[in-house]
Amino acid sequence: MHGEYKIPGGKLVVVDVEAEGGVLRQVRVAGDFFLEPDEALEAVNRALEGAPADTGAAGLAARIDAALPEGTVMYGLTSEGVGVAVRRALAHATDWTDYDWQLIHEGPQSPALHMALDEVLTAEVAAGRRPPTLRGWEGGSRARRARARGGGAMFVEPGNTITYSLSVPEALVQGLSFQDSYAYLDDWVLGALGEMGIRAWYQPLNDIATDQGKIAGAAQKRVVGPGGGPGAVLHHVTMSYDIDADKMLEVLRIGREKMSDKGIKSAKKRVDPLRRQTGLAREAVIGRMISSFGDRYGLSRGKVTDDESARALELAREKFSSAEWTARVP
Known part of the structure; x- marks a missing residue:
């Protein structure tokens, strides 16, 4: 499933994800945002992997925040924005x-x-x-x-x-x-x-x-x-x-x-x-x-x-x- 979300005043977040057995699998987050350090993006993917598929955007954001390396810098991106993109993918939202x-x-x-x-x-x-x-x-x-x-x-x-x-x-x-x-x-x-x-x-x-x-x-x-x-x-x-x-x-x-x-x-x-x-x-x-x-x-x-x-x-x-x-x- 594919979801996109343009964060108001920010950048585009793109999520590809599968839902197997009621949990998220094969999560891949991309977009035109700025995220530092390099390993932060993989930390976001790992945080979402295995999350219950019915988790709301705020719950997904909490998982991301807890997994981000110390000192992570986001520009044009928010943890909740990623959560919204996931929810849109699961809902088969259009663009x-x-x-x-x-x-x-x-x-x-x-x-x-x-x-x-x-x-x-x-x-x-x-x-x-x-x-x-x-x-x-x-x-x-x-x-x-x-x-x-x-x-x-x-x-x-x-x-x-x-x-x-x-x-x-x-x-x-x-x-x-x-x-x-x-x-x-x-x-x-x-x-x-x-x-x-x-x-x-x-x-x-x-x-x-x-x-x-x-x-x-x-x-x-x-x-x-x-x-x-x-x-x-x-x-x-x-x-x-x-x-x-x-x-x-x-x-x-x-x-x-x-x-x-x-x-x-x-x-x-x-x-x-x-x-x-x-x-x-x-x-x-x-x-x-x-x-x-x-x-x-x-x-x-x-x-x-x-x-x-x-x-x-x-x-x-x-x-x-x-x-x-x-x-x-x-």
């Missing part, structure tokens, strides 16, 4: 490059239709009728608050935010914890930001931050496949391009402590726009993000099919435009 990725980036839509499209496209990926999809949002004329399961509120304002969704097969995040799946699905955009001169990092559980403040928030929803089979994951990210902090505080519900003068100043400072950090037009930032994704994994231009569009329109009308949904407070 980004195993798929033919499709880009959908169409004109402005209403908030209800955007949410409906996310739901429909992710269900299509789960059913195997659509390839993994990166979809860019373009907003209409209204400022709205966006929310999704697994994330807090993010202020989405047309023209002033960059919002995208990833609809991916569940196999892509197999072997990852819920928290690790956020970091894994955000890693490509950290690279894209780095190419624009922004040093950004994943901040648990669902934020992307720089030393100037938070620039993005993510949310996820898991979709079960047909007949209870393998499903898909919707990973949604909203990035602050040129956000109006005063308007954000008017729209979002925040606690009494944050409503104090000190709290308001702190809330404004926490969100720092990409426009100031890059000096680039919003369209240029989006274009560079798309190019970076394509350079890494390949990306072809696609579109929403007529059937997907019809289903999304119905869902937007019956679910996402209903008072039951729009007035719901999570």
Whole structure:
């Protein structure tokens, strides 16, 4: 079994392993990381050999840490990252490059239709009728608050935010914890930001931050496949391009402590726009993000099919435009 894991902010770890009699055998760890001294890599392999196959990533990391020679130096590598790569191998997880990725980036839509499209496209990926999809949002004329399961509120304002969704097969995040799946699905955009001169990092559980403040928030929803089979994951990210902090505080519900003068100043400072950090037009930032994704994994231009569009329109009308949904407070 073969597993790969790109450590967020680090290097690629590759593991080949067999599972015989409920234990790990023939473990071989490789990658583009730096590990010193030379014998440390063989110590990692020996530490994993014979481990129970159901050992979690943290347990595997503990075995590695106990076996490493004194003074071992790791760069771009962590013991837990190796453990995650092992778990992904055993779970038969796929890699980004195993798929033919499709880009959908169409004109402005209403908030209800955007949410409906996310739901429909992710269900299509789960059913195997659509390839993994990166979809860019373009907003209409209204400022709205966006929310999704697994994330807090993010202020989405047309023209002033960059919002995208990833609809991916569940196999892509197999072997990852819920928290690790956020970091894994955000890693490509950290690279894209780095190419624009922004040093950004994943901040648990669902934020992307720089030393100037938070620039993005993510949310996820898991979709079960047909007949209870393998499903898909919707990973949604909203990035602050040129956000109006005063308007954000008017729209979002925040606690009494944050409503104090000190709290308001702190809330404004926490969100720092990409426009100031890059000096680039919003369209240029989006274009560079798309190019970076394509350079890494390949990306072809696609579109929403007529059937997907019809289903999304119905869902937007019956679910996402209903008072039951729009007035719901999570």
